Amino acid sequence: MLILRRSSREKGRVFHQSAQEMSDGKKLRKWSNGTYRSRCLFFPLALLAVVLFFYNITVENSDGRARLWKQYDAKKWWHGQESSSQGKEIDRTTTASAIVWETQSSPYFVAYPSEYRFIINEPQKCEEEKPFVVLMVPVAPSSRRRRDVIRRTWGGQREVLGKRVTVFFLLGLHTGEPVEQLEEKLQQESKEHQDLIQSNFMDCYNNLTIKSMVMLEWLDSYCSGIPYAMKVDSDIYLNLQNLITMLLNAPETNYMTGHVAKGAEVFRDPNSKWYLPANIYPKPFYPSYVLGLGYVLSLDLPKKLLEASRxxxxxxxxxxxxxxxxxxxxxxxxxxxDWNYFHFVPVPYDRCAYSELVATTLDEDTNLEWVWKDLQREGKVC
Incomplete structure (x- = not known):
């Protein structure tokens, strides 16, 4: 049995699998109740089946990762369907970096690289608009209100300091019910705004790695000819004028910036949301990386990062x-x-403070539309 746990508000990508074990043994034939021979054979075979079942659980529990590699075809499992061909090896050509480990409660599986495809797409928009920067906003499929708020605020700007800006919302598959009605609404929203990109991975917190890599695949395929892109979370205030000003003086290759974490310690507590076992990553500290609230990259990097992911x-x-x-x-x-450009801790609203940053996370009770209107009004800022 597969269970998909939906996350609370946080930065979207992994399935949880229940600890219930499944036997690989063949099903016994249906026995006739009318023959003495059938009764004689049934009990020894049933006993043997029980012994093999518990032996299978014991062996498989000695290495949970081997068990999962064995039992599931990654491509079928990852699209939300239990494999009908248990015992089959995973196709390692499409899941070269797939990794499995166990916490106290359940195993994790990250299937990337894999064969994801786009079911809502805007393949020509970068070529047609030729933006200076593309803003990629990962958001849940059901979060129409959040997308509309962004469209009415910073995401509604099309030209800043003479530079074209294009915004896309990146979605996976809805994990709740009803799915069909929501997909119809997404198709209608796509026709209305032409800014949705949807791929066929399950959209949940532990699938954020998949979501980010699918984003890079899309940028490499459809926007490789433009200078820059920024991944920006949907609970962010973004100051596009400061972003463009920064990019006008930025390198054009091998460039990635944002709030850079340096010397971050690896969490070894299994109860932590960011727990990572030593057998998956043995070093005590991570290399420098850019926090996911919002990072900027030159568009030569997606192809390079996709290759590195293998x-x-x-x-x-x-x-x-x-x-x-x-x-x-x-x-x-x-x-x-400027160290003040990116904030992962919400900055309390102040016209002067917001005029000097590039991006900050927002408290849940912050009204972005009110903030936006206040920032647009005339008068002294600082």
Missing amino acids: HVKAIYIEDVYLGLCIEYLGITPMDPP
Whole structure:
């Protein structure tokens, strides 16, 4: 039995599997009740089946990772369908970096690289609009209100300081009910705004690594000819004028910036949301990486990061994983020109403070539309 646990508000990508074990033994034939021979054979065979069942559980529990590699076809499982061909080896050509480990309660599985496809797409928009920067906003499929708020605030700006800006919302598959009605609404929303990109992975917190890598696949396929992109979370205030000003003086290759974490310690407590076992990542500290609230990159990097992902074990902490891929490439993320540009702790609203930053997370009770209107009004800012 597979269970998908939906996350609370946080930065979206992994399935949880129940601890219930499944026997690999063949099903016994249906026995006839009318023959003495059938009765004689049934009890020894039933006893043997029980012994083999518990032996199978014991062996498989000695190595949970081997068990999962054995029991599931990754591509079928990852699209929400239990494999009908248990015992079959995973296709390692499409899941070269897939990794499995267990916490106290359940195993995790990150299937990337894999064969994801886009079911809602805007393949020509970058070519048609030729933006200076593309803003990629990961958001849950059901969060229409949040998308509309962004469209009415910072996401509604099309030209800043003479530079074209294009915004896309990146979605996976809805994990709740009713799915069909929501998909119809998404199709209608896509026709109305032409800014949705949807792929066929399950959209949940522990699948954020998949979501980020699918984003890079899309940028490499459809926007490789433009200078910059920024991944920005949906609970962010973004100051586009300061972003464009920063990018006008930024490197054009091997460039990644945001709030750079340096010397971050690996969490070894199994109860932590960011727990990572030593057998998956043995080093006590992570390499430098850019926090996932919002990071900027030159668009030569998506292709390089996708190639690196085939050599770096996938983990569910998406910003750390990109840091591992950057490290593999021998590239170091750059600090922004001003330490005050990126804030992962919400900055209390103040016109002067918000005029000087690039991005800050927002408290849940912050009214972004009110903040936006206040920032647009005339008068002294600082």
